[in-house]
Amino acid sequence: MAGTTLVVTSGKGGVGKTTTVANIGTALAQKKHSVVLIDADIGLRNLDVVMGVENRIVYNLVDVIEGRCRKQQAMIRDRKFNNLYLIPAAQTRDKDSVTPEQMKDLCTELAEEFDFVLIDCPAGIEQGFRNAIAGAQKALIVTTPEVSAIRDADRVIGLLEASLLRDIHLIINRLNHRMVKKGDMMSTADIISLLSVPLLGVIPESEDVVISTNRGVPLVHERNSKAGKALQRIAARLNGEDVPLDDGQGDGFMDRVKRFIWS
């Protein structure tokens, strides 16, 4: 059976697409699935650094598409899991060196071999975006609780629906529960009602994300990180597991004590 191809997109830059791809991919690999990540951000590659494999790049996505190497040669194996691979973007080419048809063919081929194909989409809605979504069956929209991110997310959802990609789910990143409680940040419910797209998960704002990208080790390896756990739950839901939609507040004893004190 062919695997699932997912594109992670947002419109706006810097909302956490690459972090999401790295962590969901790693979490799915932890669950024994075979996973390949594609960095579709040609010219501005980053997924390799977040995954910590930047030293091992020989060939890239454009080399595969232009037939300069076999796809196995461009796939970099993860440092920890041997069922997780990355196809890096080309750094010295521009986004027009790939066409949507070529991406579609590549994704179809990869879906034959892997359980999950995750595509990291570039910011914006131009050629790079068109390429990234061409081969995807499902889309994950990443947004933050800020007006600019939400407006761009809405625009991207419209474009995805227009190109007949209708299986869309939402991930809210960097939610700050303290600010929501004070009324100074839009809540999960506010964002869902604005975008009217089903929610896949909420990732709380966390310093752990910066630390993990500094190290080049995805957060889901970290046991005690709330953001890491939220990403684990998102991966579990993608895996079809029935995980309750906790909005990342945490449900441990200390979390409840803290909440009791704060409120």
Next chain:
Amino acid sequence: MLRAIRRFFGEKASGQLARKRMQVVLMHDRLDLSPEILDALKNDIITVLSRYMEIDRNTIRVDLEQGKDYAALVSNVHVKRVFRRAESV
């Protein structure tokens, strides 16, 4: 601290303000319809209205009006005759 003082003097929390602004902005963004969609909408309106009344197909106009905090669909149709009973679908 400064914020707490301002809150005390009646400054509103910004979350709901953001939500309301986004409601309006997204509505405007989404209403930026293509001429084809407007045409399809116009034809659908004609179809529905024709079940209840005889209308002048050439005079129908469908416009989107945008105000400061609302958006409205304005349609003008000349009605020639109203049927006593709606025609069955």
